[in-house]
Amino acid sequence: MSTSDGLIRFVEQLRPGERNKGLFWAGCRAAADGLDTAPLVRAAEKTGLSREEAEHTLASAAEHIAKARAEHESLEPGSP
Numbered sequence: 296m297s298t299s300d301g302l303i304r305f306v307e308q309l310r311p312g313e314r315n316k317g318l319f320w321a322g323c324r325a326a327a328d329g330l331d332t333a334p335l336v337r338a339a340e341k342t343g344l345s346r347e348e349a350e351h352t353l354a355s356a357a358e359h360i361a362k363a364r365a366e367h368e369s370l371e372p373g374s375p
Contacts (some may be wrong), residue, residue: 298325298334306338312340315352322356332357 302321310316316338325332332353339349
């Protein structure tokens, strides 16, 4: 699924001091919706973040969402 134009615009408008936190938030939204994060990397690069830093932040966001889902599933009734 493609990334939301709104998330891309959000990331492109981030300023120093808010870029990592904002990118993490956008990455969480993208991961939760199963969206491609490559456009977010490119958007983050436009703000001055390196590709490596953007990819690391987005990987952390994906891990955060995966962990939250796993914890939620373990709390479902009937789970061991």
